[in-house]
Amino acid sequence: MPPPFVVDAFAMPNSPLPALDLCLKEALDQCRQWIPAWIDRVHGLLRERELAQTQVHERQALLEAHQSVHRQRDAVARHWLSALADRLEQAPAASAQARKPALSLDELELMGDDQVHERVEIARAQQTAMLSADDAFNEFTARLSTAQGFKVVNAELNPLRVQVFVETLLSSLKGLDVTPAARARWLRVGATPLGESLDVLYRHLSAWLNAQGVQPAGYAVVMAPESRAVVEEELMGQDLLEGPMSDQEALLTLDHLHRLLVGDTEGGEGARRANDAMTRALAGEVVTLMMQRIATDKRLLKPVRGHLQEMKPALLELATSNPRFFADRNNPARRLLDAVTARSLAFTSEQDEGYSGFLQELRHVVYELRRPGKTDLADRFPTLLDQLRQSEDRAVPRGEREARGRAVQTLVKVEQRKLLAEKIANEFRARPDYPRTPGPVRRFLTGVWAQVVAKARIDEADNPPLTSGDPTSKRYVDILSDLLWSSQLALASQNRPRLVRIIPPVLRTLREGLDAIDYPRDKVEAFFQTLMGLHEAAYKTQRSSEAAPAPTEVDASVFNPDDAELWMRQHEAKATNFYDDSLPETTQPGFAATQPMQREWVDIKAGMVLRDATSLAVGSWFDLYQEGQALRVQLTWASPHGTLFLFGTASGKSMSMTRRGVDRLIEQDKLRVVADHSVVDEALDAVAQQALKNSGKR
Structure with a gap:
């Protein structure tokens, strides 16, 4: 308890x-x-x-x-x-x-x-x-x-x-x-x-x-496996804003930091010399505080943090000649620091695949920055950045990179089909014979059948038919008149010969369309049973007086969440390693080569809680709970309309999800953000807040 x-x-x-x-x-x-x-x-x-x-x-x-x-x-x-x-x-x-x-x-x-x-x-x-x-x-x-x-x-x-x-x-x-x-x-x-x-x-x-009767909420404290209380700061690192400040730390005020950033050098020669000395001192303090924050950021493994601190002398030396390098996102030194910290977020254990190679590359970076030589220090950073990028590319097998590219292309097409299906569903709703049609038929049309017509139209646009005759998409729409008429008891019961004549081609066309998108028969079996029941009732009705008009219902299909459900064909799901949130976890695709992180799920910072899929940013790192393990994944791509997401690991494994799937994982507390901003950005923001606090004390 x-x-x-x-x-x-x-x-x-x-x-x-x-x-x-x-x-x-x-x-x-x-x-x-x-x-x-x-x-x-x-x-x-x-x-x-x-x-x-x-x-x-x-x-x-x-x-x-x-x-x-x-x-x-x-x-x-x-x-x-x-x-x-x-x-x-x-x-x-x-x-x-x-x-x-x-x-x-x-x-x-x-x-x-x-x-x-x-x-x-x-x-x-x-x-x-x-x-x-x-x-x-x-x-x-x-x-x-x-x-x-x-x-x-x-x-x-x-x-x-x-x-x-x-x-x-x-x-x-x-x-x-x-x-x-x-x-x-x-x-x-x-x-x-x-x-x-x-x-x-x-x-x-x-x-x-x-x-x-409002009770107090709890604080951001969780229970670790050994019943040890773990507070938020322990998981994220020491806050720069806590603890006593040295005289050097107290030097950094908001006004000083602002002048450093904008390069204020007004005054005469003597004032400029004094300003240069102050600028170098402030730049050194910013670098020191930035590296102090990174050193205590426990999202990074301890050996990585240790090697990052070994880069500090080189960064301090660079600050004497380029005091504002840390604020320039295009500066090679800043880009190198960003690249190292971003890649290190992929690893939760020293046993993770690819970690040993990354650590070896990081050691090489440190060695090159610390070794004496004739090469100017500032000139070493671009070379090291290129080498790190090449190493990162080599860490992902070519086959995985190509598979990720194909997955993105497939997901783009899937979203295009879904958006077109939504427009087609609205076309169906606008038909004059649509409102009095029974609810199950309306939901079928605005859901899966809209997907069928959308696929047919896209296929025809990509590969125009060479033969004459009506295109497939037109045939799929043309059957709606017969389908909607036959499902209305009051109308169909008055013309039994027509009913008998149209049922076979309607059913045949429906099954043809569903097969075209690889839609499982068992998912629409209930619809076909309902439709055949409507046909049977219409056929058995002897007199029109027995067939009262069906009452007009509220169009539930407008509010039906399944209308917006994105359907993937079997080969599309396989190509994108699709995660179907409606299936049990044990049947889901996973990151088979990924090692579980070496900590309990409850040990993760409370600030990692997400609200919904709209808060996801490409490039962010997340922990995904699957089959009893927490896996570190990165959001590598999001579709233009935010309906599909592609996650990947450092080794290149990928998994796609719908927005609904992501939302369900968040609701079930199975997806948490690890970092949605650069580690360096967060460290520099902490420096700015430290400067603000210092200013408030003066």
Whole structure:
């Protein structure tokens, strides 16, 4: 029996509870009460500081700040509450989105100086406010996560987190033309009172949720095989944002990192020399922190992490001559680091196929970077990158590469057929004789028969018939008049000779079409039994008065999920190693040559949980649970319309799935994301967040 707060961290999120909307409304009601009081308190604190200030310039700035508070008190409260209401209205949609870092290196590089300073203002106010509200926030978030439908605490998706209050306050002040100087003093003076007000709010809302019977969610902790608690950070590596910082680490602020990225070199010769020294120091710090993050990333095997750290001296040396190489995705050194870390994600054990060859290649990379020689260090990276790419190509047998190419071509055709079948199904629905046809016949037409007609049309477009006469696809459509008429008791019973005459050719054409797409007879046997039952009933009906018109039904075929079912012919399924989610696991194609990962399924990070197939990105690595084993696979291709996916292993084995198949694996917790971003990108984003945290402490 697990201890309290140790839960199934990988279960899919539930639907939000009704208490969520009520809680957010209660929060807004409470905000209407304390926000005006907070503004009055800020006004008083600014006035006190102005009176105590001896420096004329600062005293004048404080005077302007508290006067602006006094003038715009009601407007600030009104705008702030409106901004909060807008953010809370977006809360359900935001909860369904994938988590993203608070700040990425790419975002920072695109920012202007004003945006950087604004992020620093927010960080400072947020950190100060959290000192007072942290405990109450954690307690409240645990209950709110349950109301949101999460089984584990998800603080980043709490729509009432401190960051939201600070950001909406700042946007309100900017909208009212409060000067940057006054705005900065508002935030600096008001951060502590804001934290105290939020502490009261969070405690009130936590008690309110408790009164509604909402229990706290658990934290992202799972039970390992020996009943050892494994927290998220242990699985992903140490967080750069935790633990004491050295003086060197504290050097990296957001402003410094931004200047490094944009290459700010303003000033005279002396200033440029000082700037160059600072740039080299900052670049070295970025490389150090980046490699520190990679060194603790436990998605990479320990020997790989060790060899990556041996590359650090070469990267530091490169940073002295090219301080911004890490931010340039086209730089050979950055590309080499990306390639090594990306390929290493394929391996979960030192016994995996291909691992020994990869490790040998990695050792060669390290040796070439560390050896003394006349060749300039920067010139070695392109050569090593080419060698690594060639090694990666050799690791996949030629036959597997060719099979993967054929699989992609086949899947493209399958999706084209499916999309055409959907259009054909709509053509069938638009027929005037379609609505009164019995449901089983309608579902057959908009499902499998639409696939039959689609295949025939595609075949005719690719290979136009050489003989005269009606094309096959036209024959398959022409029988619909007889098929729909014969299935309606009220009509067919009035013309028995016609009924007897059309039944044989209709049945013959139906079976011909189904055979053309290799559709199993047993899957449509129930339909044929129903159809023959309708024909028999029509034949036995003696008088038209006995045959009442069939009532018009809601067209279930429009909502029938089987209509969208993608059908593969037998040779197509074999060519793409198709995973049919409707069959037992033991009958599914697998990665026979792949070794199972050397850890239990429950040991995997909670953040790896997926929502549905729409969140899959090509190039991402996943763990697939199959036949009691967790296998490491990569999404190598997705069809243009997102209906088909092709997964592969490092050794080149492939498996295709439909979107429905992927969704079912996710629902059953049998597919989890390992990495949907570059390892290097994630490490650099952590560096940017470290710089933001450092800035907030100053």
